Amino acid sequence: MPPRKNLVETILFAIATLVFLVVMPALNLLPEDSTFHLSSFTLGVWGKYLCFAVLAMSLNFLWGYTGLLCLGQNLFFALGGYALGMYLMLMIGPDPVYKSALPDFMDFLGYKELPPHWKPFHSFPFAVAAVMWVPGLLAFIFGILAFRSRIKGVYFSILTQALTYAASLLFFRNDFTFGGNNGFTDFKTILGHDLRDPATLRGIFIASGVLLLLTWMLISWLLSTKFGKVQQAIRDSENRVRFSGYSTTSFKLFVFTLSGVLAGLAGALYVPQAGIINPSEMVAAKGLDVVVWVAVGGRGTKIGPIIGAIVVNLLKSWATREFAESWPLILGGLFVFVVVFMPQGIVGLPAQLRDIKTKLATRKAATTQPA
Amino acid sequence: MSQAPLHRGTDLVLSVEGVNKTFDGFKAISDLNFYLAEGELRTIIGPNGAGKSTFMDMITGRTRPDTGSLTLHKPDGHDIDLTKQAEYKITRLGIARKFQTPSVYTQHTVYDNLLLSLPRARGLFSSLFYRESKEDRERIDEVLETIRLTELRHSIAGALSHGQKQWLEIGMLLSQQPAVLLVDEPAAGMSDDETHRTGELLISLAGKHSLIVIEHDMTFVKQIARDGKVTVLHQGTVLCEGKFDEVQSNPKVREVYLGRGKAA
Numbered sequence: 001m002p003p004r005k006n007l008v009e010t011i012l013f014a015i016a017t018l019v020f021l022v023v024m025p026a027l028n029l030l031p032e033d034s035t036f037h038l039s040s041f042t043l044g045v046w047g048k049y050l051c052f053a054v055l056a057m058s059l060n061f062l063w064g065y066t067g068l069l070c071l072g073q074n075l076f077f078a079l080g081g082y083a084l085g086m087y088l089m090l091m092i093g094p095d096p097v098y099k100s101a102l103p104d105f106m107d108f109l110g111y112k113e114l115p116p117h118w119k120p121f122h123s124f125p126f127a128v129a130a131v132m133w134v135p136g137l138l139a140f141i142f143g144i145l146a147f148r149s150r151i152k153g154v155y156f157s158i159l160t161q162a163l164t165y166a167a168s169l170l171f172f173r174n175d176f177t178f179g180g181n182n183g184f185t186d187f188k189t190i191l192g193h194d195l196r197d198p199a200t201l202r203g204i205f206i207a208s209g210v211l212l213l214l215t216w217m218l219i220s221w222l223l224s225t226k227f228g229k230v231q232q233a234i235r236d237s238e239n240r241v242r243f244s245g246y247s248t249t250s251f252k253l254f255v256f257t258l259s260g261v262l263a264g265l266a267g268a269l270y271v272p273q274a275g276i277i278n279p280s281e282m283v284a285a286k287g288l289d290v291v292v293w294v295a296v297g298g299r300g301t302k303i304g305p306i307i308g309a310i311v312v313n314l315l316k317s318w319a320t321r322e323f324a325e326s327w328p329l330i331l332g333g334l335f336v337f338v339v340v341f342m343p344q345g346i347v348g349l350p351a352q353l354r355d356i357k358t359k360l361a362t363r364k365a366a367t368t369q370p371a
Numbered sequence: 372m373s374q375a376p377l378h379r380g381t382d383l384v385l386s387v388e389g390v391n392k393t394f395d396g397f398k399a400i401s402d403l404n405f406y407l408a409e410g411e412l413r414t415i416i417g418p419n420g421a422g423k424s425t426f427m428d429m430i431t432g433r434t435r436p437d438t439g440s441l442t443l444h445k446p447d448g449h450d451i452d453l454t455k456q457a458e459y460k461i462t463r464l465g466i467a468r469k470f471q472t473p474s475v476y477t478q479h480t481v482y483d484n485l486l487l488s489l490p491r492a493r494g495l496f497s498s499l500f501y502r503e504s505k506e507d508r509e510r511i512d513e514v515l516e517t518i519r520l521t522e523l524r525h526s527i528a529g530a531l532s533h534g535q536k537q538w539l540e541i542g543m544l545l546s547q548q549p550a551v552l553l554v555d556e557p558a559a560g561m562s563d564d565e566t567h568r569t570g571e572l573l574i575s576l577a578g579k580h581s582l583i584v585i586e587h588d589m590t591f592v593k594q595i596a597r598d599g600k601v602t603v604l605h606q607g608t609v610l611c612e613g614k615f616d617e618v619q620s621n622p623k624v625r626e627v628y629l630g631r632g633k634a635a
Contacts, residue, residue: 222499225498225499225500225501226486226487226492226498226499226501227495227498227499229479229483229486229487230487230498232476232478232479233476233479233487235478236476236477236478236479237474237475237476237477239470239474240470240474240475240476240540240543241487242458242459242462243431243458243459243462243467243468243470244462244487244488244493244543244547245459245460245462245463245490245493245547246459246493247457247459247494247495248459250495251495254495
């Protein structure tokens, strides 16, 4: 019943549009003493969740619909974040201590002038382009190497994790010109707007909402075309697709590159809301987090990753306050539980409950029959 | 690229000449020669390890021969050297292959399985803007009719029985409108009735297409071979070739099949 499914999706899309673009920003505009006022802090937290949701969607596009499990989706996210972070660092301006326009960590390390690859990042459009092409190019090059050598399944996953690990080691180094383990922070302005101003934060929140909705539309459209059918066919039987005359390598390469670009965009909007980007965003554990979000929400469904990213992060912010020590255990337990008992995640729960209900009903019918 | 025109006038569609292939010192194919005529249904039999699957792998570009030539003769007189083509390009040239285990797209409908197999919009960007034409739908209906799955067109392929999946995959090959069909053990795991129907299906395809069928089940081989040629492969080379009865009574074949262990 595809039409009914489309209707449900349209309604959910409309609700998300209303909530993220109208209701939440409007509540933030209410006077601070109002009961319904949404603080800029809370809005910022939700803005980060929206970025995580886009990150989860980018992984789901790759893993849920093409069968390629990337354990380094956070690397593309972080690269997008770093690209915008470079622009934000240059917008800080001269500081009172060192009296130079260089980013603080460069003054500290004794740089006299800006390294050449930093210079174009004074331009916002250049930074935004870099947010997309840097992760995209990395995914493209890695993809060519992996897919042409027919690396797939678990081997592909391990290699993406190794790539992420290598990149994080590089970014942890002070002499890599990206601030070492402190990364970038203390941002002041974006496009001339003060980052402490509630209006600026609201604008970035709305931008995150728009990115989420556009990503949703793009993925929905791709899945509705023949391209989307081929993509899913690759997941189910790549050999058959190849022996039907398709170059599966180009399809996979396109999907991987696009998912890298989407993750990069999510990272770029995350950084001004988080106020910091450092190599801890690139560690292997963060890549696994994204996998858990997608699995919990429902892999291979359109809204599953959005729900998963938001639910798991809400749970995290609650659990780390209540019992910080055991959060990793909770997260791990949640993942195991979902994989074993809820293969379709939260989104698949209604169908699963319906199944159980019909099973119980038939069993009841079977036991009452002899009487 | 082109071969010496020794086949001219004989309507060959595929020539395999002097092919050798070694895997880590094991000679899988040794000096193999094989010719397939247009519209022919050829059955290949042979004990395990005779090189049957490797033979198909080489025709479809999955494995490359160490020496020798594999040539596709197009109806327009062009000869194509298959050893230099990528797998998906060989498919586009009109060589379709069915795998031993059914490979269908389990999450797609039967209809979509066939749709994706049509030789249309197989490029990355053309697939984004492809709309199925009336002609495409008719072609799919025709294939559905041939493989007797018309009623199940909207079913998810993963829900089909084993036999139906095998027929669907044969249908997917037909959608490609291939010149040559390579069919690897289509009857494996089927009931007697399903096996018989598969045989009828393959026989009905001969003439319109050229087929190579690998099979173990002798009843099935007898059914589909009829008066056609059967090729016996043994240790990577052709042991003998002829009609089913001739092959069956050939002492060398009996030796290979019955007296294994003695023969080295």
